[in-house]
Amino acid sequence: MSAPASKSPATLHDVAREAGVSLATASRSLNGSARKVNEAYRERVVEAAQRLGYTTNLFAQAVAKGSTTTVALLVADIADPYFSSIAAGVIDAASEENLVVTIAVTGRNAQRELETVRALRGQRPRVMILAGSRPTASAFQEELRAELTAFEDTGGKAAFISQDAPPFATVLLDNRRGAHDLAVSLAELGYRDVAVIAGPSEIRTAEERLDGFTAGLAEHGILLTPERIIQADFTRDGGYRGAQELLASGLAVDLIFAVNDVMAVGVVSALRNAGVVPGEEIGVAGYDDIPTVQDITPALTTVRIPLEDVGRRALRLATGSASSGAGTEAGDGPGTIPMKTILRESTPRRQA
């Protein structure tokens, strides 16, 4: 049952001996060094390494070099398609730069997020990317900021996604504008009795979407009164319950906008279970354009965010390999991601 006396992995030392060269030469041969190495030597070293199944111990390398090849990514929930798509982008861009990605999940919990950041700092990652944090909770806000500042002071780089956290880099999603445009489109389609399933108020993203949406409606003379705004928690079930609550309230409603798709899916389900035909009797719109929403019935109107791109962008922004200009619409300001309203069956034109 017990493991066989496991030899430890081959070290550079072993390789050097095997190749009959010095430690220094071995190091220089294997890991790109500024200095040149005699080609014959290099070959011998490479062969020896191969023979011994040697792989550079990245930890040792990191301590010697004083810098790592790690990227830390914090997400609220990796099983949520919003975050997993972003993660895919981050990982993709990272592997292009030979960086490995460590993922931690914070469960939308500020306390936990702070702890995670602290723990992750021990890894001395080159960069830290935070998605889905809720920095509005000001007590933690301060501590988090302090922690990240310390991180940056010691050579790291922090980047936020969709969260404008002033001293730090951000991949800005123009949630306000996206939601605004969506509202305008919907108003033009004839919707008037609008309700919103909002997100947790401490989450900036949620707040911005609500704001933008409200503003867009206002331009068409539609007022979003407080009782038409239901708070939920970004989950499918939250959306479901929100819709139920709305139906129970007896308010006249011809459109429900959930500030993210996951909740919108819950809304659709709730409506149907309540005997309301989504899309016909009540329109439904979401936000994010996660893959699911084009497959449900009715296909959901939403706002598309190129999530993988966002992830990639965040990484590049943080590592400094910013492909400046690419993808950034002129006038959007640097780093702002374009979004697009996608109208689908869930919000047909309203017969007046």
Add this chain to the structure above:
Amino acid sequence: MSAPASKSPATLHDVAREAGVSLATASRSLNGSARKVNEAYRERVVEAAQRLGYTTNLFAQAVAKGSTTTVALLVADIADPYFSSIAAGVIDAASEENLVVTIAVTGRNAQRELETVRALRGQRPRVMILAGSRPTASAFQEELRAELTAFEDTGGKAAFISQDAPPFATVLLDNRRGAHDLAVSLAELGYRDVAVIAGPSEIRTAEERLDGFTAGLAEHGILLTPERIIQADFTRDGGYRGAQELLASGLAVDLIFAVNDVMAVGVVSALRNAGVVPGEEIGVAGYDDIPTVQDITPALTTVRIPLEDVGRRALRLATGSASSGAGTEAGDGPGTIPMKTILRESTPRRQA
């Protein structure tokens, strides 16, 4: 534009000096050591560490200790809900044991997988978890096996998910039985003209599901002829095209089973676009029970796998903290995950 002369992070040395104790004492105070430390000293050290914003450099610790706190997870595609759910489980279980998880994606590419394993080895992870590999491709198979063997020989532990790779630990999903039971249920519902959207033949999981399904049908006298089996690639689009192909073939079909849900979703979409009402004219079934499938119309019949559990289990299996017995059905053999057929609207009882 350039960063301010960034001081490097505080070291243990700094802490020791600040607290007026020796390096050794500082180390012992901060990182659980077998030996006792005078409480007064310990406090001073802890305070000093706090004051300096010190966090143990895990890399240095790892090189000194000769062991890390890293877990490497390889998945085919992190944006696929199948894998992201597993990842969620792995991360959850890992954080319980204070391990950090590094995720790499291999894109269902054997070559890439091999390279990734090699690269990840450099991190000297405690364990490596492989999900969605395709070890049937025998050339790489050998090399991969060799690499992993070397990994284990040097103290690591490799674990596969849903992939029986003999010398290594595995969280076995009884795909064969799950698919078998599904087939039986469907046959009992009256389906006869069955077709399958199979997965890539090198992927064991795909193969097992096809096998089990075929066997289940056979018990009810239903023969699955080769032209009724379409190969696809586990993606939504693959399922979509598979269904198109099937429709174009002119075969009589009353049920399409896609070996994973993601493809099944594509099938539903293809049917509908071709003017066929899924669930009524042709039944559809999938496998995995990803969240989406209960929200699409018709809700899909599928086989439920407790994916997060699978991830958790894999981690525990690999770290040795096996909660033996928990969740394992007696007689299933250790480590086999129970699965359950979920019948939904997409496969109503067939009128004879």
Add this chain to the structure above:
DNA sequence: GGTAGCAGAGAAAGCGCTTACCGAAGCCTT
């Protein structure tokens, strides 16, 4: 032919941490 100059291998000093090992101090035993 002699000296300057350069290329490039090797020795050795770290990187930040852990952990034998050493030795001073306090306690007990007889």
Add this chain to the structure above:
DNA sequence: AAGGCTTCGGTAAGCGCTTTCTCTGCTACC
């Protein structure tokens, strides 16, 4: 009261790498 234990700081030797610096052996130039 003296020797032997136990306790617990501190010293220093690594862990597996990188990198500076030294030093040898050439080539090159006049």
